Amino acid sequence: MKYKSVFDIIGPVMVGPSSSHTAGAARIGRAARNLFGKEPTWAEIIFYGSFAKTYQGHGTDVAIVAGILDFDTANENIRHSIEIATEKGIKLLFSEEDVAVDHPNTVRIKMGNETESIELVGISIGGGKVEITELNGFDLHLSGNHPAILIMHNDRFGAIASVTQILAKHEINIGRMEVSRKDIGKEALMVIELDQNIERSIENELAAAKHILHISKIVD
Numbered sequence: 001m002k003y004k005s006v007f008d009i010i011g012p013v014m015v016g017p018s019s020s021h022t023a024g025a026a027r028i029g030r031a032a033r034n035l036f037g038k039e040p041t042w043a044e045i046i047f048y049g050s051f052a053k054t055y056q057g058h059g060t061d062v063a064i065v066a067g068i069l070d071f072d073t074a075n076e077n078i079r080h081s082i083e084i085a086t087e088k089g090i091k092l093l094f095s096e097e098d099v100a101v102d103h104p105n106t107v108r109i110k111m112g113n114e115t116e117s118i119e120l121v122g123i124s125i126g127g128g129k130v131e132i133t134e135l136n137g138f139d140l141h142l143s144g145n146h147p148a149i150l151i152m153h154n155d156r157f158g159a160i161a162s163v164t165q166i167l168a169k170h171e172i173n174i175g176r177m178e179v180s181r182k183d184i185g186k187e188a189l190m191v192i193e194l195d196q197n198i199e200r201s202i203e204n205e206l207a208a209a210k211h212i213l214h215i216s217k218i219v220d
Contacts, residue, residue, distance in 0.1 A: 024105065024124025025051075025060045026078060029067020031132055031144045032109045035216040036118050042091040043068055043111040049104035051124075052096035061094055064107060073128065102133075138180050138189040144218060146175060147197045151190040151206065152214040155181050159211040163190060166209060170202050187213065 033039070045064050047055045055061050059079075066081035068090075077084060085092060105124040111117065121134035122144070132142040135150065142148060153159045160179065167174060173195040181188035197219050198206075207215050 022059050022063045022078075023073040023128035024126075024130045025063035025107065026067040026071065026073050027128065027130045027144055028107060028122035028124065028132070029064040029109065030070060030072070031067070031122065031130070031142075031218055032111060032118065032120055033068050033070050034218045035120065035135065035150065036111060036116075037216060038113075039070075039088070040068065040090060040111040040117075041113040042093075043085075043109065044093045044095070046108040046110075047094070047096045048099065048101045048106040048108070051105050051107055052098070055094075055096075060107075064109065065092065068109075068111065135189065137182070140178060140180060140189065140191050142191055142218070143193065146193045146218075147195075148191065148193045148218040149198065149203070149206070150216045150218075151192070151212060153188055153190060154211040154213065155183075155185050155188040156211045159188070159209075160190060162209040162211070163192070163206060166202070166205055167192075167194075167198075170198075172196065172198060172202070 043065070045061065047060065051060055062081050063078060065085050066075065066078040069081055069085060071078055071081065082092065103123040103125065106121065107123075108119065108121050110119045119136055120132055122130055122132050124130050130144045132140060132144055134140065135142075142150075151163060164174070174192055175195055176193040178191050179188055180191075198217070203215060203217065206212060
């Protein structure tokens, strides 16, 4: 992995004790919150590998919940996130699973409310950096460290072009893009990392494009 500066090696400004187990975990939780788009009423958090063995001692559970509450890594309220979530009426369930995973710092987050939910898998790769590797059954590679839009769409001719044309019209540069689908002609997922956050008006324009079903975003 290439680091852009010494600060990437040291890690982010954060409430400790570990960049991988605390700051990274908070960022995964916050990515889940951003993708869901609102505060959930319940969350189930499943830890794997090293996370499963040490999450209580390293505060990984507290950090994940802090992210779900939309706290950043330097927020002093991280330490009290579980109590805050409980006071808000958010039902929390923590568990561990002893199964083989590709990375030792892996967590699955299921969260939602009475009418909708999401499920994602995230890994903390060190120095507070994270990747989202699965969303609602779709495989992806999302860093979580840049603004991004995730667009669920029908797998039809012209869907991708309609999105890229709108972004180009507004001079929004694409840093990275990938598309995955479960089967030909079914639903597909477009993941686009951007150089900047997009305004709500652009988001609405994208949502109205042909074959687009749903848009979520991660803000910087």
